[in-house]
Amino acid sequence: RKEVEQDPGPFNVPEGATVAFNCTYSNSASQSFFWYRQDCRKEPKLLMSVYSSGNEDGRFTAQLNRASQYISLLIRDSKLSDSATYLCVVIRTGANNLFFGTGTRLTVIP
Amino acid sequence: SAVISQKPSRDICQRGTSLTIQCQVDSQVTMMFWYRQQPGQSLTLIATANQGSEATYESGFVIDKFPISRPNLTFSTLTVSNMSPEDSSIYLCSVEWGAYGYTFGSGTRLTVV
Numbered sequence: 001r002k003e004v005e006q007d008p009g010p011f012n013v014p015e016g017a018t019v020a021f022n023c024t025y026s027n028s029a030s031q032s033f034f035w036y037r038q039d040c041r042k043e044p045k046l047l048m049s050v051y052s053s054g055n056e057d058g059r060f061t062a063q064l065n066r067a068s069q070y071i072s073l074l075i076r077d078s079k080l081s082d083s084a085t086y087l088c089v090v091i092r093t094g095a096n097n098l099f100f101g102t103g104t105r106l107t108v109i110p
Numbered sequence: 111s112a113v114i115s116q117k118p119s120r121d122i123c124q125r126g127t128s129l130t131i132q133c134q135v136d137s138q139v140t141m142m143f144w145y146r147q148q149p150g151q152s153l154t155l156i157a158t159a160n161q162g163s164e165a166t167y168e169s170g171f172v173i174d175k176f177p178i179s180r181p182n183l184t185f186s187t188l189t190v191s192n193m194s195p196e197d198s199s200i201y202l203c204s205v206e207w208g209a210y211g212y213t214f215g216s217g218t219r220l221t222v223v
Contacts, residue, residue, distance in 0.1 A: 034211050036211075041219075042216070042217075043202055043214035043215060043216050043217050044153070044202075044214055045214070046111075046211040046212070046213075049211060087152065087153075089211075097143055097155045097158060098143075098153075098155070098204075098212055100152040100153045100154075101152060102151065102152040103152055
């Protein structure tokens with residue numbers, strides 16, 4: 001089983017829509033969680049960390065459910081500029097590196 | 111966050127040759143990471159490079175194929191040796207940067223013909 005699994009999409013949504021992505025992780029020892037954004041032909045960039053209590057940054061809300069071992073990202077009022085691939089990323093206790101999901105591709109349509 | 115300069119940004123290489131990729135960080139960092147991203151796939155860790163010691167390779171990656179240097183706390187190189195078309199990929203270096211998570215270089219897009 002993969003360390004991190006995501007629905008690859010693609011998600012095609014109209015401007016202004018709300019869209020949610022989920023991600024599951026297999027190792028209960030996972031300790032840190034992130035959402036990264038990767039634009040086409042660019043490197044991944046940190047979008048936001050995911051905290052146990054859930055956290056919000058403008059139109060973006062991240063949630064963590066440790067019992068079910070999943071992470072979610074909610075994007076409200078989608079903009080054209082939100083079109084990208086969103087990567088779910090996990091750090092496991094005892095490991096120093098990131099484990100990446102395959103990414104969920106989002107296209108926001110005018 | 112740290113700023114990483116990665117070179118070259120892209121290259122087209124003949125099979126059987128080698129390519130060395132460089133990453134320069136604007137701050138001293140303990141660990142640097144090298145990733146590969148094959149077309150349509152997510153990132154896979156190749157190895158972790160610590161200054162002053164040999165790199166630690168992940169399963170499926172070996173030093174003879176991907177030798178790594180880490181001469182100081184701001185610089186590292188990854189060499190892709192004896193290349194074949196299967197090595198065509200994007201290669202990225204990364205460093206951990208405190209609360210900002212991990213920062214990536216801009217990537218090297220390698221095509222082997």
